[in-house]
Amino acid sequence: GAGVSQSPSNKVTEKGKDVELRCDPISGHTALYWYRQSLGQGLEFLIYFQGNSAPDKSGLPSDRFSAERTGGSVSTLTIQRTQQEDSAVYLCASSSIPGLSTEAFFGQGTRLTVV
Amino acid sequence: DQQVKQNSPSLSVQEGRISILNCDYTNSMFDYFLWYKKYPAEGPTFLISISSIKDKNEDGRFTVFLNKSAKHLSLHIVPSQPGDSAVYFCAASGSYGGSQGNLIFGKGTKLSVKP
Numbered sequence: 761g762a763g764v765s766q767s768p769s770n771k772v773t774e775k776g777k778d779v780e781l782r783c784d785p786i787s788g789h790t791a792l793y794w795y796r797q798s799l800g801q802g803l804e805f806l807i808y809f810q811g812n813s814a815p816d817k818s819g820l821p822s823d824r825f826s827a828e829r830t831g832g833s834v835s836t837l838t839i840q841r842t843q844q845e846d847s848a849v850y851l852c853a854s855s856s857i858p859g860l861s862t863e864a865f866f867g868q869g870t871r872l873t874v875v
Numbered sequence: 876d877q878q879v880k881q882n883s884p885s886l887s888v889q890e891g892r893i894s895i896l897n898c899d900y901t902n903s904m905f906d907y908f909l910w911y912k913k914y915p916a917e918g919p920t921f922l923i924s925i926s927s928i929k930d931k932n933e934d935g936r937f938t939v940f941l942n943k944s945a946k947h948l949s950l951h952i953v954p955s956q957p958g959d960s961a962v963y964f965c966a967a968s969g970s971y972g973g974s975q976g977n978l979i980f981g982k983g984t985k986l987s988v989k990p
Contacts, residue, residue, distance in 0.1 A: 793978060802982030803964060816977055851918055864978055866918030
């Protein structure tokens with residue numbers, strides 16, 4: 761498809777386990793964003809990749825969270841030693857040329873449940 | 876510290892009337908503002924945007940107004956329809972620090988349009 765694709769759509773994991781969430785952005789989009797939405801909360805910024813620039817990691821809540829973007833395309837968000845408070849919907853978005861026009865297209869999200 | 880604030884968590888409007896959703900921001904370096912709409916279990920979808928060089932942008936039933944001096948923007952929907960019922964997120968971006976193009980979201984306002 762032509763949209764942002766995220767996998768898995770749902771993930772249930774045991775507390776303490778590591779999880780990897782995947783995002784396939786729209787082809788050609790240079791910017792990629794990760795957000796999470798906890799129950800009843802807004803969109804919390806996690807990390808932002810733009811081209812070859814160093815990513816903006818200022819939103820990552822702890823050092824258990826990391827993300828990488830290989831070849832300027834697919835991105836993986838890794839959460840180590842998951843905690844119950846990590847339960848949320850993790851949303852990925854991509855956009856073409858940030859700056860003047862930063863319309864970002866979102867995927868459907870990955871619902872993570874830590875039990 | 877929230878840079879983008881949506882102080883009304885919910886809004887209820889009668890069908891056919893005007894819906895006004897408000898958003899305030901604190902960072903004067905923001906120069907592009909967007910509104911997203913989110914239905915349950917779906918990713919946010921782009922609705923309308925405005926550059927800081929303008930004070931109004933209109934697209935069909937949706938109009939966004941920007942008051943730079945007050946650091947305030949609003950989304951007007953007229954006439955409101957039941958299908959407009961969703962959570963609306965305000966977002967802002969700009970060239971500041973090392974994070975050009977990053978999108979910062981508010982916590983959202985849940986709009987309910989009653990038939």
